[in-house]
Amino acid sequence: MASSTTGTNLAEKDLGSRLFQFALIADTHVNERDGESSSPYLANARANERARFVFAEIAQLDPQPEFVMHLGDLVHPVPELPSFEPAVDRFKAISAGMRCPLYLIPGNHDVGDKRVEWMPAATVTSEHVLKYRRLFGPDYYAFEVSGCRFFALDAQLFNSGLPEEGEQRDWIERELAATKGQRTFVFLHYPPYVTDRHEPGTYDNVDEPGRSWLLGLIEQYRPEALFAGHVHNFWYDRIGSAAMYLLPATSFLRHDYTEFYRVAPQGEYGRDDTGKFGYFLVDVHERGHVARCVRTHGAVLAEGASLPPPSRRLPAIHTRTNFHAPVGVDLRHPWAELTEIAATGGVQEFERKLARNDYPLLAMWEMGVRKLRVPIQDWLDRRVRARMRLLRGIGHEFLVYGYGLPSSDALEALDDAPDLVNAFEIVLPRARMRQSFPELARLRARSNARIYLSKLRMHEDAKFDGSKFSHFINHGFVAAEHEQLCELLDDTTARGAIDGVTFRVARREQPSAAMETLAMLGEELGIGVVAHVRLAGESPADAYVDDHANACRVAETVLAAFCHPMVSAYFDTFMDVDRGYFPRNGFIDRRYDPRPTSRVYANLHAAVAGRTIEAVRTAGEAGDAVRIVRVDGGFVALLLPSSPIDRVWLAPIGGMLADLPRSARLVDLESGQDHVVALAVDAGREAARLGGIAAPEWPALLYLQEGPGA
Numbered sequence: 001m002a003s004s005t006t007g008t009n010l011a012e013k014d015l016g017s018r019l020f021q022f023a024l025i026a027d028t029h030v031n032e033r034d035g036e037s038s039s040p041y042l043a044n045a046r047a048n049e050r051a052r053f054v055f056a057e058i059a060q061l062d063p064q065p066e067f068v069m070h071l072g073d074l075v076h077p078v079p080e081l082p083s084f085e086p087a088v089d090r091f092k093a094i095s096a097g098m099r100c101p102l103y104l105i106p107g108n109h110d111v112g113d114k115r116v117e118w119m120p121a122a123t124v125t126s127e128h129v130l131k132y133r134r135l136f137g138p139d140y141y142a143f144e145v146s147g148c149r150f151f152a153l154d155a156q157l158f159n160s161g162l163p164e165e166g167e168q169r170d171w172i173e174r175e176l177a178a179t180k181g182q183r184t185f186v187f188l189h190y191p192p193y194v195t196d197r198h199e200p201g202t203y204d205n206v207d208e209p210g211r212s213w214l215l216g217l218i219e220q221y222r223p224e225a226l227f228a229g230h231v232h233n234f235w236y237d238r239i240g241s242a243a244m245y246l247l248p249a250t251s252f253l254r255h256d257y258t259e260f261y262r263v264a265p266q267g268e269y270g271r272d273d274t275g276k277f278g279y280f281l282v283d284v285h286e287r288g289h290v291a292r293c294v295r296t297h298g299a300v301l302a303e304g305a306s307l308p309p310p311s312r313r314l315p316a317i318h319t320r321t322n323f324h325a326p327v328g329v330d331l332r333h334p335w336a337e338l339t340e341i342a343a344t345g346g347v348q349e350f351e352r353k354l355a356r357n358d359y360p361l362l363a364m365w366e367m368g369v370r371k372l373r374v375p376i377q378d379w380l381d382r383r384v385r386a387r388m389r390l391l392r393g394i395g396h397e398f399l400v401y402g403y404g405l406p407s408s409d410a411l412e413a414l415d416d417a418p419d420l421v422n423a424f425e426i427v428l429p430r431a432r433m434r435q436s437f438p439e440l441a442r443l444r445a446r447s448n449a450r451i452y453l454s455k456l457r458m459h460e461d462a463k464f465d466g467s468k469f470s471h472f473i474n475h476g477f478v479a480a481e482h483e484q485l486c487e488l489l490d491d492t493t494a495r496g497a498i499d500g501v502t503f504r505v506a507r508r509e510q511p512s513a514a515m516e517t518l519a520m521l522g523e524e525l526g527i528g529v530v531a532h533v534r535l536a537g538e539s540p541a542d543a544y545v546d547d548h549a550n551a552c553r554v555a556e557t558v559l560a561a562f563c564h565p566m567v568s569a570y571f572d573t574f575m576d577v578d579r580g581y582f583p584r585n586g587f588i589d590r591r592y593d594p595r596p597t598s599r600v601y602a603n604l605h606a607a608v609a610g611r612t613i614e615a616v617r618t619a620g621e622a623g624d625a626v627r628i629v630r631v632d633g634g635f636v637a638l639l640l641p642s643s644p645i646d647r648v649w650l651a652p653i654g655g656m657l658a659d660l661p662r663s664a665r666l667v668d669l670e671s672g673q674d675h676v677v678a679l680a681v682d683a684g685r686e687a688a689r690l691g692g693i694a695a696p697e698w699p700a701l702l703y704l705q706e707g708p709g710a
Contacts, residue, residue: 015321016286019146023058023068024187024280025051026229027249029076029109030094032086034303037076043272044076047251049300052094054250054279056307057296064100065281066145069152071229071247072107072189074136078121079112079128088135105152106132106139107189107230114190114207115160118350124156129164140168142175148183148224148284151175155190155228158210169213176221184223191228191246192218194235195338195356203347204231204254218242225282225289233257233276234293235358238390245291248278256348259341260357263578263590274298275593276359281316290320293362314606314672317368319395322605326561327533328371328399329574329587331378335360336387359592360575361391366594367587367602370395371422373570376402379421380409388420399530399570401425403456405439414447423450423568425502425530427475429458433488440497452530454502455481472540472581476504476532479517489525500528505569507534507544511557512627516615519564531569533557536582544584548698551600552640555669555699556627558604559638563615563629600669600699607667607701616652628652634706644695648688648702650681661705666690670698677702 028051029044031037037044058068075087095102108114111132112124122128132139139154151172157165176184192214193205201207206214218226219240226244232254235246255270266273278295294316301307319325340352364372372391378384379400388398400421402410414421424443428436433453444451457474477485485501488494500522505514511533522529535553537544544550554571561569573586576595587598614630626649627638637648666677678691690702 015288015290019148019284019286020066021063021281021283022145023061023065024071024227024247024282025054025058025068025250026071026247026279027073027107027232027251028054028070028091028094029073029249029251030087030091031076032083032090034090038081038083039076041252041268041271043252043268046298046300047076048090048094049302050250050277050296050298051091052303053299053301053307054296055095055098056301057294057299058279059097059099060307060310062310067101067103068098069103069150069187069227070105071187071227072105072155073109073229073249074104074107076109078109079131080122084131085135103143103150103152103187104136105187105189106136106154106156108156110136111139111154111156114156114158116201116207119203119347124160124162126162126164129154129157129162139164140171146284148185149175149179151184151186151223153186153188155188155206158190158214159207172217176217176223180221184221186218186223186226186242188226188228189230191231191235191244192226192239194231194246195354197239199354200351202353204353215239225291227280227282227291231257234362235356236361236390238393243289243291245280247280248276248293250277250279250296253277256341256344256346257355259339260337260355260359261591266591272298273591275591290318292316292318293366312674314603314667314674317366317602317606317609319365319368319370322368322370322609323395324609325368325370325605326565326567327369327558327569327571327601328373328397329364329369329571330373330532331360331574332572332577333360333575335374335574336378336384338383357592360588363588363592363594363598364396364574365394367598368605369601371397371399371568371570373399373401373425376400376406376410379413380407382416385413385417385420389417392420397422399423399425399452399568401427401454403427405436406443411443411446418448421447421449423452423499423530425452425454427454427456429456430484430488434491434493437491437493437497441493444497444499450499450528451497452500452502452528453498454530474504476502478504479514479521482521485521485525489527498527500530502530502532505531505533507537511553512560512615515557515560515564515567515569519567522566529567531567532572533569534572535586536572536577536584540581542582547585547596550585550595550597551670552642552699554597555600555604555638556640558601559608559613559627559629560615562608562613596670596698599672603667603669603672604699604701606672607669625649626652628704631703632706635704637702637704639696639700639702641696641698641700644697646690646695648690648704649686650688650704651686653704663692665701665703665706666693666696667701667703668696668698669700679704 029047034048074091077083077087111128113121115123142151190206192211223242229247231246232249234248237244252271253273253276258265258270274297277298278293281292283290337357398421454475455477518529575586576589577583611632616628664679666675675693680689
C-alpha cells in the first residue's frame with residue numbers, strides 16, 4: 001500500500017515559526033462622496049464602496065494583523081481641489097472600523113505628482129506636504145514590531161528639489177545605518193522601477209538620480225522586502241537580497257497594462273478588470289516572510305452595511321509554504337514575457353514602455369504549485385533563466401524538456417547556472433535511444449540533474465485504419481509498453497544514463513488507476529516515473545473546456561500523486577489553450593485569472609498539508625464518483641460529482657470502519673469552505689447519505705473518520 005507524507009508544517013521548515021502578520025492596501029482612491037468621481041470612468045465611482053469592503057474584511061480577520069499599511073493614493077482628488085479635504089474626511093470614515101493600527105504614506109494623489117516636464121498634473125510642493133501632514137500625520141517615519149523595523153517613505157519627494165527631500169534623505173540614511181543588521185522593511189508609493197532597474201523614467205517609477213540613490217541604500221543595508229503601490233498591478237523582483245512587491249489596487253486597474261492579454265479586456269476597456277483587484281497579507285516568520293495577494297474581485301460594501309460573519313474556510317496556500325506539491329504544470333505559454341505597452345495617451349504618449357507580465361507568477365503562488373515544466377528555449381534565454389533563478393529561491397523546481405540531445409549552448413548554460421534544473425526530459429524516437437545513452441550519462445554527470453527519457457511516438461506506434469494519417473506530435477511511453485521498457489533497461493549503459501522514463505496519461509484514462517499502474521511499473525523496473533496527465537484530448541479538434549470536469553480530474557490526480565510519491569506528475573497545461581490545436585481550459589484563463597481548477601488544486605493541498613496519505617482502493621460500482629484514502633489513520637472520501645452528490649459509496653472500505661460518526665466534515669474544494677454534515681449510513685454499511693447542507697457540486701473531501709493527526 002503506497003503512502004506519502006505531504007510535508008510538514010511551515011514552522012518546521014526553513015522559515016521557522018510565524019511571528020506576526022500585517023496587511024497592505026494600495027490605491028483606494030477614495031472620493032468625497034460614494035458613487036461619484038472626478039474621473040470619467042465608472043470604476044472610479046465605485047472606489048469608496050470597494051475600499052469599505054477591504055477595510056471591513058481585514059477587520060474581520062481573526063487573529064487580527066499587527067497593523068495595516070496603506071501605500072498611498074488614499075484619496076482621488078488632488079490637494080489643490082476643493083474636494084480634497086472632503087475626500088480625506090470620507091477616507092477617515094471608511095477606515096474608522098479598523099481594529100488594529102493603520103499606518104499611511106502619501107501617494108501622488110495625496111501630495112502631488114513627481115516632478116517631470118511632460119506631466120500636466122500638479123506636482124508635489126511643500127504646501128501640499130504640509131497639508132498632508134496636517135490632515136493625516138507624518139509623510140515619512142519608522143516604527144517597530146517584534147524586533148522588525150518598518151520604514152515608511154514619501155516617494156514623491158525623490159528628485160523634487162524641495163527642502164523636505166533633503167530632510168528625508170538624511171533621516172533615512174541615518175536610520176538605516178543605525179539599524180544595520182536588524183530585520184527591516186520599506187514602504188513607499190512609487191516603485192523604484194517596474195521591470196528593469198535601467199528602464200527609462202515613466203509615470204510608473206522613480207526617476208534618476210533618486211532611483212540609483214534608493215537602490216544603493218537597499219543594496220547596502222539589505223532590507224528584507226520593499227512594498228510599493230501606484231501601478232495598480234502586481235510585479236515581483238529582487239533588489240540584491242531584498243524582495244520587491246508591487247501591489248494591485250482596491251479601486252481600479254491601470255488598464256494600459258491589459259496589453260498583456262490575448263483576449264479582449266474586461267469592463268471599461270480593462271479599467272474594471274475586477275480579477276486583478278486585491279490587497280496583501282504578509283506573514284513574518286523567524287527567517288523570512290510570505291507575501292500573499294487576497295483578490296477582492298471588486299467586491300463592494302455600501303455605507304451602513306456590514307459583512308456577514310466569515311465562514312469556516314481552509315487556510316490559504318502559497319508556493320513558499322506548500323512544501324510537498326507532487327503535481328506540477330507545463331508552462332506552454334510565455335510566463336516571463338516582456339510586452340511593449342502601447343503609447344495611447346493618458347499617462348504614456350511619447351514612447352512605448354517595456355513591461356514584464358508577472359500575473360502567471362501570482363497565479364502559481366496562489367495555487368501553491370512548485371514543479372514547473374518548461375521548454376529548453378526558456379533555459380537558453382538568459383533573461384528567462386534569471387527569472388528561473390529568482391523562482392528557485394521561492395521554492396519552485398524546474399523540469400526542462402526538449403527534443404533530442406541538448407545543444408552546446410544548453411550545455412554552456414549549465415556552467416552559468418549549474419543547480420537551476422532539477423530534471424531534464426529528453427524526447428527521442430526509440431531507434432535513437434540506445435546510441436544516446438553515453439551522451440545522456442555525460443549530461444547527467446555534468447548537470448547533477450535527473451534525466452528522464454520520453455519516447456517520440458512515430459508512425460509505427462499509431463493504430464491506423466488506412467483512412468487517416470497524423471501530423472500531430474505525441475510523446476511518452478504508455479504502460480502497455482512493458483516489454484519495450486524491459487528491453488531498453490536491460491542495456492547496462494541505461495542505468496548510468498537515465499533516472500527514469502516519461503509516460504503519457506491520456507484524457508480517457510482514469511488518473512487514480514493510471515497513477516497506481518505507473519507506480520507499480522516504476523517499482524518493478526526500479527526507475528523513476530514522470531506522468532504527463534492530459535487535460536487535452538487525443539484529437540486536435542476536440543475542445544475540453546468544462547471547468548467542472550477538469551476540476552474533478554485535477555483533484556483525482558493530485559490525491560493519487562500523494563498516494564504514489566514515486567510518480568512525478570505534470571498537467572499538460574497551465575494556461576488555457578483557446579486557439580489552435582487541442583483546445584482546453586487550464587488553471588488560468590487568458591487574462592491570467594484563476595479558474596476553478598486552480599482553487600481545487602490549492603484547497604486540496606491546504607486540506608491535507610502535513611498529513612500521511614495512503615491509498616485504499618478505487619470505489620466499486622461508484623468508481624466514477626468516489627475515491628477513498630486513509631489520512632493519518634482515518635478515512636477520507638474524495639467526492640467527484642458529475643452532478644450534485646448526496647450519497648457516498650463505502651464499499652471500498654467495507655468493514656474497516658468499526659464506527660461511523662453521525663456527523664462528519666465536508667470540505668468543498670472549489671470554495672475552501674469547511675462544513676459539518678450529517679451522515680446516515682444504510683443498513684449494509686455500503687453507503688452513507690449526506691445531510692445538513694446542499695449536496696456538493698464540486699470536488700469535495702468528506703472526512704468519514706478522522707485519525708489522531710487530524
